Amino acid sequence: MSKIPVGILGATGMVGQQYISLLNDHPWFDVRFVAASPRSAGKKYKEAVAGRWQLVNTFAAHVGGIIVEDANDVNRAAAAFKKGECSFVFSALEMGKNETCALEEAYAAAGIPVISNASAHRWTPDVPVLIAEINPHHADIIPMQKKARGWDRGFIAVKPNCSIQSYMKPIHALAQAGFHAQKMFVTTMQAVSGAGYPGVSSLDVLDNLYPLKGEEEKSETEPLKIFGSIDNGIFRNAEFPKISAHCNRVPVIDGHTACVSVEFAGKKPGSMEEIKAIWAAYKGIPQEANFPMAPKQPIIYREEDDRPQPRKDRNADKAMAVVAGRLRPCKVFDISFMALSHNTIRGAAGGGILNAELLKYKGYLG
Amino acid sequence: MSKIPVGILGATGMVGQQYISLLNDHPWFDVRFVAASPRSAGKKYKEAVAGRWQLVNTFAAHVGGIIVEDANDVNRAAAAFKKGECSFVFSALEMGKNETCALEEAYAAAGIPVISNASAHRWTPDVPVLIAEINPHHADIIPMQKKARGWDRGFIAVKPNCSIQSYMKPIHALAQAGFHAQKMFVTTMQAVSGAGYPGVSSLDVLDNLYPLKGEEEKSETEPLKIFGSIDNGIFRNAEFPKISAHCNRVPVIDGHTACVSVEFAGKKPGSMEEIKAIWAAYKGIPQEANFPMAPKQPIIYREEDDRPQPRKDRNADKAMAVVAGRLRPCKVFDISFMALSHNTIRGAAGGGILNAELLKYKGYLG
């Protein structure tokens, strides 16, 4: 089977680099088109990232030789699409919200599906915010989105903020088992890579940490869209759980850690062991259909009192698994636990690739 | 007025060093007696700490020349007491719980008041756990303690765990104003100095953080004793607030930061501005009587979205003030905020000295 040719928008930025690195040996997708800001356009990819490549892993040799296109020039992408060099794009655009919205829509209008890491469309009512194990059925809004927008083949699907990835799957697993979170407290300790490069100044995090006001609202509201339902072509948010979030930046390179306390509505789990068993058995379509980027076990539970830890646990199962720990009865709500997710892999490019695998599996990528 | 001669038990350890450094120029107290483990006994203090002194500030020249006594030898302290070289001791002992309990009691029985940083006696029913602004009236158990124990002049008073210092004063200020916390969620991000020296391995906190199970119970229960009452010669715990704590070690040298959410029982503050005004006006005996170690304003509120921060705020007002910030309505409870306290100064030696100043003021130190 020949691989599907894919493009990367914002290919020279940090998330774009991560996409390219993770797709080096992907069995389904092959990077054939890269686009970035006008500054990089016209250069070979390897020249465009010289001195700016941030990752420990490098990029495939053939990607290094691709000429970078101007991401604003949708016609070039459309031409590549017609020549069979680009079936869909991963968007890692780092523009302002309005520009990103408009540009991603232009790609979709030009017939090119857009699987986006950008936050711009997260609250667009007909755009799904996908976590492949949790709400794969939200992809089914795509035909409605296409129809309403008058788009032929193109569409837009996005992923949520990296800060919520660690606790959404443990909560979803319990909900599937009949234990519905009604109220939650979440305190996140977020890695510096979440702010891109150069991002966080060393003077702000050496021997220091600081609150992240802007992340708190996202952490409180995005889960409600993900747990929501499709209603007449748009998403209707879930009402629960009510979430109160405290977000912090800490001197950790990769890996967002969350301290979580939950009160259930109605039925409560009988024991901590029951919860651990639910988490251990939790699986979604990515696991059942054995997607290339899927972690075998989406939630790994560590019994040690001092886990999870970002440096030791963030890379679990290709950095795609959530690592949970410290599950215990809560003095005020029902349970407390911790959970950890790799923010630039599971929480960004890896999550985007998993979404693409889901959309391919569901037939939305041709 | 001549200064009161004081002794330090555990004088060579990290908290002991902090006591000695902070007492360098104290207007009331003068270090004249130092005791430590048998290994250090017989050496001059400066020799005993050579290569082990951890602080940026050094010790007073006259302290460097004092011969270290064996802390286990209560007779030496009693002799120093008789010679007028030691009116009371600060205990920074780092032994096991049972040994510390026994040794501190032996000092008290020998007529020497013990103002302790050790955790051993925190749950002894007739030993007060003092935060000078919050429960100065708890000192009034001392005559009952002396009588019950058959102690003449000696007694034991302790301070709470450093992890709770940041949020206790903001909560107390609101309670004094009539707004009583009923339920609380607290997530702490605690500095490595809280574990002493060598304490936390660099391999555990470079690019990393980890949960601190052992601190969580202390954070949930000690506040109830501090908010409790004296009943028939012993302390009866308060029933509220119910606290759920998540504690974490983070790569910060000094300064424990807490993310706090509170639900009030009954009456609630009318606005965030009302709360800030309450905090700004908050004062206790240390402020009213202008104790040397007292911060002028026990709670300093910072309006910036990205404060408090440990590196920038921990040293506020001699590192004795709590710095709060990020006050906002909570999506689940009533309010959320952050608070920060210097763990080895306000949370350890500085807090102990403030307690001694309170006990002197109240007439319990002769």
Place this chain on the structure above:
Amino acid sequence: MSKIPVGILGATGMVGQQYISLLNDHPWFDVRFVAASPRSAGKKYKEAVAGRWQLVNTFAAHVGGIIVEDANDVNRAAAAFKKGECSFVFSALEMGKNETCALEEAYAAAGIPVISNASAHRWTPDVPVLIAEINPHHADIIPMQKKARGWDRGFIAVKPNCSIQSYMKPIHALAQAGFHAQKMFVTTMQAVSGAGYPGVSSLDVLDNLYPLKGEEEKSETEPLKIFGSIDNGIFRNAEFPKISAHCNRVPVIDGHTACVSVEFAGKKPGSMEEIKAIWAAYKGIPQEANFPMAPKQPIIYREEDDRPQPRKDRNADKAMAVVAGRLRPCKVFDISFMALSHNTIRGAAGGGILNAELLKYKGYLG
């Protein structure tokens, strides 16, 4: 005696903030004029730095109320000068080299002495690069500079790069004692604050370090001007020592550390003890005349095998002393040692203030 009114150019940047903080209680100088970029001009200083203030210490209340001027508008400074609000300026400008050169010259031409932290004029042949203990006689080029430039009262004096401050005084002390360094190897480990704010990305220094090519040439050549002589109205560089420098950025907030090896020309010190005695006795005009900002002892030697250390030693004597250690015979040259200097205090604003004290003492500041 009334204080001399001084101005700060670039007052809102990191070095500018450091100047303002260090001058809070200065007995000779009083900040009365502050200037920065047009973006800040017209605001009160406290408003201009709101959310940008990087230091632990704050600024004097009266400075917070000063209206920030546009640093490009030399006429405003000249007017302030005429009104007696500004006798000279400290320049902490952060512009490009050519702009800085031109602007500093415009201030000098307007009659305002400029004591600069900027690197722009370091290689201008008639501008002295001063380290107050080492080459105070270089200030004597000022009358020649004024005359050649046709300046009445204004002149320009600068300070060297922060990376060389740690090893220049130990080398100078030995030279004064007759032991002249002929060849030197220097490896620096430099703090992130040396790059200003936001400066170094956290992603570049958490669990990492990197070479600093640009600092190496400065470290090799600036010492030769400082050890040089005035010849016909300009500086002639010394020929020795030949210096080979390796410079590195390390995850340290403040404090540049250098590992140094030296070969002497001709006479060599008889022993390590002789060298330590020379360093202990080393004094310059700042010490002899007891300048407010002068460290009592410019070189403090620590005998411990594991010193100097930036976190523990950078603040020695108001952060104005060099802390040396690890002196030993070298296997290849004559001696090896380490030395440490606080880069944003001694190496920047504190060093600038000390230079101003020297120039005042020598009568060049009216």
Place this chain on the structure above:
Amino acid sequence: MSKIPVGILGATGMVGQQYISLLNDHPWFDVRFVAASPRSAGKKYKEAVAGRWQLVNTFAAHVGGIIVEDANDVNRAAAAFKKGECSFVFSALEMGKNETCALEEAYAAAGIPVISNASAHRWTPDVPVLIAEINPHHADIIPMQKKARGWDRGFIAVKPNCSIQSYMKPIHALAQAGFHAQKMFVTTMQAVSGAGYPGVSSLDVLDNLYPLKGEEEKSETEPLKIFGSIDNGIFRNAEFPKISAHCNRVPVIDGHTACVSVEFAGKKPGSMEEIKAIWAAYKGIPQEANFPMAPKQPIIYREEDDRPQPRKDRNADKAMAVVAGRLRPCKVFDISFMALSHNTIRGAAGGGILNAELLKYKGYLG
């Protein structure tokens, strides 16, 4: 071909863990015997390391089930040897020097070859200190060692200190090309993992660094044994290069970085490009014979001005390659450059495995 059964002495310590992790899928060697302190003896390996496992990678399932032996009990190893469960051992013992010497000799006397990471035997005159690309011919002392000691099959071979690994190969490559280093200055910036676990206190390296006196002599003298020759059954040290070393501990997890300056004796390289070409072409037996643990290219040169960097370069080619950079003419000697090596892989367990591969290839492991 069946794998050779191997044992690990000190299997529960940090280097022992690294051996076990790196041997998970080794094509030649299979861990079948593990020994540690009496405290661990009798437990399954997975139980012995529970809560002490420091690595991100875990251990093979079958190793987890092996019962840990008491490393002091040579008879158990001899029995395992007889049963074909252990052909030789990797020693990662963490005892005192004399005990390690004696115990490793006891294993050798019992017929078991010892490939050691311990420093104890580095200066034993008939024990080779091997870097597989540099001095594979030093292995040829083994028959002489056996004969002199009266050992039948057993022998001892060691590896050098991790601090010298980064610069030895670049120097050796130039020597092979006819350019012999005569004098060298080396300043190392060494990772905390070099001190084991718990090793370096976080209070010593957060926002800090410190000199490492003890590493300096090793860095100056071990190269002379490695560049030395076999003379009448013992090693005679080389006379050159004379090395002056400054060693420092820095807040980096893994990866020792060195700043190096070199003066050649006699013939000098014609250009920096010539040196880079020599490094690029450098190969040894491990590369020629394609050993499993061998890096394809022992020296990787990075052209970027800001490389090498430990976080980005330490894992190059399975963390077995040296990454060099910043080659330039030196102002005092002939050339300056930087080099970096992973201290716990190439500098410890990975280097030990490569040595075993060499000894197997040369026929010394049966």
